[in-house]
Amino acid sequence: MTGTSDAEAPAPSRTSPPIIAVDAMGGDNAPSEIVKGAVMAVRELGLRVLLVGRRTEIASLLAEEGALRDIPVVHAEDNLAMHEGALASWRRPRSSAAVSCRLIRRGDADALVSAGSTGGIVATSTVRLRTQPGVLRPALAVTLPTGETPTIMVDAGANADAKPEMLVQFAHLGCAYAQTAFGVRRPRVGLLTIGSEPGKGNKLVRRATELLSATAEGSPSMDFRGNIEGHDLLARKVDVVVTDGHTGNVALKSVEGTAAFAMDLVRDALTSTAAAKAGALLQRKALRRLRERLDSETYGGAALLGLNGTVVIAHGDSRAKGVARACQLAHDLAGGRIGEQIRRRVHHRSSNWLHRLAQSEAPPPSPPGALPPAPEGR
Amino acid sequence: MTGTSDAEAPAPSRTSPPIIAVDAMGGDNAPSEIVKGAVMAVRELGLRVLLVGRRTEIASLLAEEGALRDIPVVHAEDNLAMHEGALASWRRPRSSAAVSCRLIRRGDADALVSAGSTGGIVATSTVRLRTQPGVLRPALAVTLPTGETPTIMVDAGANADAKPEMLVQFAHLGCAYAQTAFGVRRPRVGLLTIGSEPGKGNKLVRRATELLSATAEGSPSMDFRGNIEGHDLLARKVDVVVTDGHTGNVALKSVEGTAAFAMDLVRDALTSTAAAKAGALLQRKALRRLRERLDSETYGGAALLGLNGTVVIAHGDSRAKGVARACQLAHDLAGGRIGEQIRRRVHHRSSNWLHRLAQSEAPPPSPPGALPPAPEGR
Structure with missing residues (x-):
C-alpha cells in the first residue's frame, strides 16, 4: 500500500x-x-x-x-x-x-x-x-461522569494558552463529538467561567462569549447557553463545556480528585464502627455500582479532536x-x-x-x- | 469619634x-x-x-x-x-x-x-x-476541606485576569493567612497548573514560577514547592495554593460541585435496596460526620486579603x-x-x-x- x-x-x-x-x-x-x-x-x-x-x-x-x-x-x-x-x-x-x-x-x-x-x-x-x-x-475532549449522556469538556489540556477564536472552534469540535458519539443533534454548549451572568469572567471568556453568541445564533446544530460554573460540570446543564486547556485541565483533575477523596471518606465512614461495618456488608452491591460510576476507567479516554x-x-x-x-x-x-462532522461544522460555521x-x-x-x-x- | x-x-x-x-x-x-x-x-x-x-x-x-x-x-x-x-x-x-x-x-x-x-x-x-x-x-482566600489544617487557595475569584507579579503577592497573602489563622510558620506553597513538571502551564504560570522561585529561595517564611495539579487540591500537599481568580474560582466550584454530587450518589446508593437501607441505619453517625466534613458551612467563608x-x-x-x-x-x-503580617511580608519580600x-x-x-x-x- x-x-x-x-x-x-x-x-x-x-x-x-x-x-x-x-x-x-x-x-x-x-x-x-x-x-x-x-x-x-x-x-x-x-x-x-x-x-x-x-x-x-x-x-x-x-x-x-x-x-x-x-x-x-x-x-x-x-x-x-x-x-x-x-x-x-x-x-x-x-x-x-x-x-x-x-x-x-x-x-x-x-x-x-x-x-x-x-x-x-x-x-x-x-x-x-x-x-x-x-x-x-x-483540542482534548473528555467526558464527565454525569450519567447516561455524558457532558463533554473541550479543551482538557492541549492548549494552555488559548485565544477566543479557538474557544469558538472548541465548541464546534465538542458538538461534533456529542453528535457522533451520543447522537445529540443540537448540543447545548456552555462556557466555563466564574459567574452565571453574562460578562462575568476573564478577557478570554468575555470575548469568546461575544463570538459564540454571534456564531450560534439561529444555528440548527448548536444551542449556546452562555456561562456555566464549576459546580455545573456534573449537573447535566449542558452537553458541551467549552474552556481553555489550563482551566479545563485544572477543573477535570479537581473533579477527579474530589471524587476520589469523597470515596475515601465514604469508605472510612462506613468502616469506622462495628455497626457501620455491619451496615457496609449489606450495601456491597450499591457501593460497587457507586464506585463504578465515579471510576474514570469506565469513561473511555480523552479524544484529541x-x-x-x-x-x-x-x-x-x-x-x-x-x-x-x-x-x-x-x-x-x-x-x-467525526472528521467529516468537524469539517462540515468548521467550514460551514466559520465566518x-x-x-x-x-x-x-x-x-x-x-x-x-x-x-x-x-x-x-x- | x-x-x-x-x-x-x-x-x-x-x-x-x-x-x-x-x-x-x-x-x-x-x-x-x-x-x-x-x-x-x-x-x-x-x-x-x-x-x-x-x-x-x-x-x-x-x-x-x-x-x-x-x-x-x-x-x-x-x-x-x-x-x-x-x-x-x-x-x-x-x-x-x-x-x-x-x-x-x-x-x-x-x-x-x-x-x-x-x-x-x-x-x-x-x-x-x-x-x-x-x-x-x-485577593479572595478560601480554605479547602482537607482536614485539621486546611489548605488555603488564593485567589478564588477576585481577579479574573491576573499578572505574574500578582500571583507572587497572592502567595504572600496566603502565607500570612496560614500563619495567622492556623499557626503554620513556613507554609508550603504550590502553583496550580496542568502538570507537575516545571515549565508546565500557561504563560502566566510559567512566569510566576520563575518569580516565586526567586522570591522564596532561602526564605524562612515560605516553602515554595512548585507546581500542583487539580487532584492535589484536597491531598494536603501544600498549605497555600496560588492561582488566578478565574482558575481558582472554577476549581473551587468544581470541588464543591463534585462533593455534592458524590454525596447524592452515596445517599442514592445507600437507600436503593432494602438491604442497603438497613445498612444505612447502622451507619447514621458515620454518615453524619462525613456530611459535616464536606459541608461548606463548616469552613467559614472566603477572606478578602x-x-x-x-x-x-x-x-x-x-x-x-x-x-x-x-x-x-x-x-x-x-x-x-493579619494586616501586619501582610505588610511585613509584602514590604520585606518584595524585590x-x-x-x-x-x-x-x-x-x-x-x-x-x-x-x-x-x-x-x-
Whole structure:
C-alpha cells in the first residue's frame, strides 16, 4: 500500500468497521495490560484492532491470551517514556505512537489509542497527522461522569494558552463529538467561567462569549447557553463545556480528585464502627455500582479532536478494561466519521475572520529543531 | 469619634478582642439567619459583634432571640441586592456593606462579615477600605476541606485576569493567612497548573514560577514547592495554593460541585435496596460526620486579603451556623493582626521590581463614573 503524500487528503471512504491501532508500549501498565485490553476489545466488543510496538514482546503476551491469530502486530522499535514531553516525542519517528500515526496516514488504520503521556501523544499526533483544514488547534475532549449522556469538556489540556477564536472552534469540535458519539443533534454548549451572568469572567471568556453568541445564533446544530460554573460540570446543564486547556485541565483533575477523596471518606465512614461495618456488608452491591460510576476507567479516554485521524488517549494508569473502553470510543468516533462532522461544522460555521485567522496562523506547532517532513518509510 | 482621613493609616492598636461588623442585610437568608448567626457568635463563641442594617428590622429579630441588649445595631438604610455586581455597589454609599467599611476606617470595628454577593462586597470593600501599601490587588482566600489544617487557595475569584507579579503577592497573602489563622510558620506553597513538571502551564504560570522561585529561595517564611495539579487540591500537599481568580474560582466550584454530587450518589446508593437501607441505619453517625466534613458551612467563608481591614465573605446561602463560623474566622484573622503580617511580608519580600510596579500601577480600581472620595458622614 502506498502512503498518501498529503496529510490533508481525505481519509479513504470505508464501509467496513474502523481499524484501531493500539499503542502497546504507552502507559504505566504497558505492554501487558494494553495487550489484554486489545484482546478484550476484539473478543468482548467485536472491534477491529491491531497492536503497535515491539513485536516479540507483544507476540508472547498475545500467545498467553491465546490471541496470536486474532490481532495483527505492527513492529515499532522505539517508544515514548511516560515522563517524556512534547519535545522528546518529536525526535522519535520510530516510536509506537509515531508508527501508529503513519498507519493512519497511509489508510491502514483509522484511529490511534494510547495510554502514553498526554503531552507526548498530543505532540506526536499533531505533527504527524496534522490538523484538519481550517482547524486552528487540536483540542482534548473528555467526558464527565454525569450519567447516561455524558457532558463533554473541550479543551482538557492541549492548549494552555488559548485565544477566543479557538474557544469558538472548541465548541464546534465538542458538538461534533456529542453528535457522533451520543447522537445529540443540537448540543447545548456552555462556557466555563466564574459567574452565571453574562460578562462575568476573564478577557478570554468575555470575548469568546461575544463570538459564540454571534456564531450560534439561529444555528440548527448548536444551542449556546452562555456561562456555566464549576459546580455545573456534573449537573447535566449542558452537553458541551467549552474552556481553555489550563482551566479545563485544572477543573477535570479537581473533579477527579474530589471524587476520589469523597470515596475515601465514604469508605472510612462506613468502616469506622462495628455497626457501620455491619451496615457496609449489606450495601456491597450499591457501593460497587457507586464506585463504578465515579471510576474514570469506565469513561473511555480523552479524544484529541481536529486532526486527520481519530486519536484517543486513555488514562496513563489504565488497565485492560480502560484500554478496551478507549478502543470503543475510538471505534464510535471513527465509525461515526467525526472528521467529516468537524469539517462540515468548521467550514460551514466559520465566518470570514476565522478563515483569515486560520490562513495567517502558522501550521501546527513545529519543533524548534528540524523534523524530517513526515517520514513515510520505516 | 473622628474618622481617619487617610485610608492607609495603620489601624489603631488594640489589646481587646476585635469587633466584627456583621452585614445583616447580605445573603439569601438575610436578615433573619444573619441575626441568628450573630447571636450564636456572641453566645456560643464569645465574640464581639455588631450588626449593620435596617435598625427596626434587626431590633425586632434580636428581640425574638432575647438578645436586644447583647448586640449593638448600626443603622444603614440601603443594601446591595444579591444580583448586584461591582458597579452597582459603588453607587450605594449607604448600603450596609459600605457603612460597615466606614466603621472599620473610623476604628469602630476591625472586621466585616457579609454573606452578600461576592462581586458587590469585593468592590465595596476594595474601594472603601483601599489596599494596603504595596499590595497590587486584594485577593479572595478560601480554605479547602482537607482536614485539621486546611489548605488555603488564593485567589478564588477576585481577579479574573491576573499578572505574574500578582500571583507572587497572592502567595504572600496566603502565607500570612496560614500563619495567622492556623499557626503554620513556613507554609508550603504550590502553583496550580496542568502538570507537575516545571515549565508546565500557561504563560502566566510559567512566569510566576520563575518569580516565586526567586522570591522564596532561602526564605524562612515560605516553602515554595512548585507546581500542583487539580487532584492535589484536597491531598494536603501544600498549605497555600496560588492561582488566578478565574482558575481558582472554577476549581473551587468544581470541588464543591463534585462533593455534592458524590454525596447524592452515596445517599442514592445507600437507600436503593432494602438491604442497603438497613445498612444505612447502622451507619447514621458515620454518615453524619462525613456530611459535616464536606459541608461548606463548616469552613467559614472566603477572606478578602490585602485591604486595610479584615473582610470575610460567607456563602450567599449561609444559615446561622455559617455566619457564626465566618465571624470566628474574621475574629482569628483580625485578632492575629493579619494586616501586619501582610505588610511585613509584602514590604520585606518584595524585590525592587515589585515596588516599582506597585508605584506605577493605578490605585485600586476606580469606578468608571465619579465616586465622591470615601464619604465619611452619613
